[in-house]
Amino acid sequence: MPALRVAGFGDNVVDRFLDRGVLYPGGNCVNFAVFARRLGAESAYLGVFGSDEAAAHVRSALAGLGVSTERCVEREGETGWCDVRVVDGDRVFGEWAGGVVLDAPFEPDDADLDYLSAFDLVHLGPYAALEGSLPRLRERCALISFDLSDDPEQREPAYLDAVAPHVDLAILSAADLEWDEAEDLARAIHARGAGLCLVTRGMEGSMLFDGDRAHRADAVGVDALDTMGAGDAFITAFVLALLERGWTRGRVPSAETVREALTRAAAFAADQCSIEGAFGYAKELVQ
Incomplete structure (x- = not known):
């Protein structure tokens, strides 16, 4: 069976851990590409890089990890950043800036679309x-x-009206909601056109609404060193598990497939909590 091929298309940032005095590469779409590579898929990142040292560090990390960046563009400007502190193993976010990714967004042309069409799945987020x-x-x-x-x-x-009709899997982080509220929102997103809706609620577990049933699974308990990237790890492992079982547009995965995917994703996300930063590659933070 050929290796799965997936791409993260969107944001790249650095997470600045003020209490440690270091920064780490990150961003939802970068993390997705990195985690997919670690899980054995061929992966690529497509987006806008800034012209500063932070961008060079992110690019170097991706090259070292075997994530393709061949169609990325570089523009004059600052890499996006987010200030983070870790309190009892959990991340606490502070100030942030979107950087060049939002200041001068990527505008895909026909060649970019041809490139992305060769992947089994393209993953995006809201910060690009x-x-x-x-x-x-x-x-x-x-x-x-x-x-x-x-x-x-x-x-x-x-916002949901603009996004949901065009996506096969919408992902919602909803630790702030109760289960009934989260399911109501997942149903509303599906009703707007999303093929499937995945809900994650941290240690409360996860759920997939497939248009008919809401499938729920428990989280894996862990003594977390750092939860940065755990949600992105969950998403990546879940997506790859569905793809391995033949998920395609318009085909609702079986209940068994969904249960297996949620379980595998929870285990991979728990493992991620033992890593500092989203995927390591610390660099001294100079302010």
Whole structure:
């Protein structure tokens, strides 16, 4: 069976751990590409790199990990960043800036779309201003996943109307919601056109709504060193598990496949909590 091929299309940032005095490469779409590579898939990252030392560090890390960046562009400007502290193993976010990814967003041309169409799935998130490209991506790509994050902005009806009809898997981080609230929101996202809706609630577990049933699974308990990247690890392992079982657009995975995917994703996310930063590659933070 040929290796799965997936791409993360969107944000790259550095997570600045103020209490440690270091920064780490990160960003939802970068993390997705890295974790997919670690799980045995061929992977690529596509996006805008800045012109600063932080961007060079992210690019070097991706090259060392075997993640392709062949179609990325570089533009004059700062790499996005987020200030983080770790309290009792959990991340606490502070100030952030989107950097060049949001200041000068990637604008895919026909060659970029041809490139992305060769992957089994393309993953995006809300921090790269690519929502307007979703209709064209859906036309050309086999499968699209989109992480809605946990920001209230990404739960607004107008935003969901712009995103949900164009994605095969919508992902919602909903630790702030109760299960019934999270399921109601997942159903609303599906009703707007998303093929499947994955909900993660940290140590409360996870759920997939497939349009008919809500499948739930427990989290794996862990004494966390650092939860940075755990949600992205869960998403990546879940997506790859579905792809391995033949998931395609318009085909609802079986209950057995969903249970297996949720279980594998929970285990991989738990393992991620033993790593500092999203995937290591610490660099001294100079301010």
